[in-house]
Amino acid sequence: MVIFLVFWLTGPEPRNLFYYIFCTMTITNGRLGFTLFILISLVIISCEDTKNINDDMKAEYNYQHIGDSLSIISQQVLLRNVSRELNAGGPTVAIDFCNLNASGLMDSLSNLYGVTISRITTQPRNPGNMASESEVGILAGMMNSRSSDTLVMGGENVTYYKSIRLGMPTCLKCHGSTDDIEESTLEIIKERYPDDLARNYQLGDFRGAWKIQF
Numbered sequence: 001m002v003i004f005l006v007f008w009l010t011g012p013e014p015r016n017l018f019y020y021i022f023c024t025m026t027i028t029n030g031r032l033g034f035t036l037f038i039l040i041s042l043v044i045i046s047c048e049d050t051k052n053i054n055d056d057m058k059a060e061y062n063y064q065h066i067g068d069s070l071s072i073i074s075q076q077v078l079l080r081n082v083s084r085e086l087n088a089g090g091p092t093v094a095i096d097f098c099n100l101n102a103s104g105l106m107d108s109l110s111n112l113y114g115v116t117i118s119r120i121t122t123q124p125r126n127p128g129n130m131a132s133e134s135e136v137g138i139l140a141g142m143m144n145s146r147s148s149d150t151l152v153m154g155g156e157n158v159t160y161y162k163s164i165r166l167g168m169p170t171c172l173k174c175h176g177s178t179d180d181i182e183e184s185t186l187e188i189i190k191e192r193y194p195d196d197l198a199r200n201y202q203l204g205d206f207r208g209a210w211k212i213q214f
């Protein structure tokens with residue numbers, strides 16, 4: 001009893017609720033108080049754990065949700081721009097429009113949500129879009145799985161990936177075989193991207209992924 005009173009007076013800051021409940025219950029009720037304290041603690045701890053898990057799930061859901069929306073918007077913007085230029089001037093003119101930087105909206109989206117939006121692949125046309133070593137595994141996983149997206153949470157870094165497939169015949173005009181790509185277009189591609197690896201794809205092929213870094 002005296003020992004607990006000493007604990008009580010010399011103990012940590014009041015914010016340590018557990019400590020005070022422990023002292024009070026043990027001082028006032030002896031062994032029963034101690035047993036009750038253990039039981040109540042277990043309940044509180046298990047509730048806290050559930051709360052943390054729920055918070056984590058919520059955060060994960062939010063990232064997934066925002067990442068998904070941003071990748072869809074980005075894809076639409078890009079598609080609209082490429083299609084518009086294809087109709088207006090053909091593939092040779094449209095070439096510049098499969099580049100994310102060609103669209104001011106991508107910057108606005110990035111600024112608005114504080115994210116960095118890019119695309120990665122293991123067969124890039126633009127070498128700047130080459131997947132990192134760890135991302136090669138992520139892409140392989142996505143290519144072989146039914147799921148079209150994945151969230152990677154490592155410490156403070158959260159990154160969302162959403163797969164890109166060659167979903168329309170239009171894509172083949174610049175990423176298909178030599179039969180699909182007009183000669184003049186091919187010339188420009190070769191000239192601008194001498195290390196181009198992004199040809200000879202077929203409709204429906206896995207092409208890479210959107211990468212949204214939070």
Ligand code: HEC
Binds near residue numbers: 094095098125168174
């Ligand atoms: C008019 C030609 C053209 C069309 C049509 C086109 N692309 Fe591209 N694509 C390019 C060029 C050029 C780049 C390189 C852009 C850059 O410098 O970042 C590129 C880059 C990409 C990249 C980034 C990875 C890399 O290889 O650098 C992806 C992913 C991609 N295209 C997917 C598609 C999909 C999917 C379609 C169809 C919806 C499509 N493209 C249609 C010309 C085209």
